[in-house]
Amino acid sequence: MAYEIPVTQARAELAELINRVVYGGERVVVTRHGKPLVALVSAADLERLEGEREAAEEQVVRSVSSLGSSSPAPAARGRFGLTAEHRAPGDRHA
Incomplete structure (x- = not known):
């Protein structure tokens, strides 16, 4: 638990x-x-x-990076009405 003090008193007791x-x-x-x-x-x-904080941020980056990028199968795209997908730069696979 922290000690609380009003700013006016803190000035005098810095x-x-x-x-x-x-x-x-x-x-x-x-x-x-x-x-x-x-x-x-x-x-x-x-x-x-x-x-x-830095360790927590690194953990988030590692978690997101480990997910990788995956695209739904063609049947799933049609089933869910998806008309576009994200592709990494240089990815030319259809």
């Missing part, structure tokens, strides 16, 4: 908040009118979060 994040391992959420505005996290936390 040095203390930085110490809480860096040395206390806390996460601080700065709010405006009770709504989250920004979060203060350690550089190590940020690096970990960015690494997780």
Whole structure:
């Protein structure tokens, strides 16, 4: 759970908040009118979060790439009323 603080108070206590994040391992959420505005996290936390995001994006790319491209059989095209299909550049097979 993160420590929440209003932006007006955060301005006055910025040095203390930085110490809480860096040395206390806390996460601080700065709010405006009770709504989250920004979060203060350690550089190590940020690096970990960015690494997780990149890993998730790579997983999506691998998943999509493994699907490959397939086209429905000619009978299925007629059955479902398909009149066009995507072909990769250079694919001349009918």
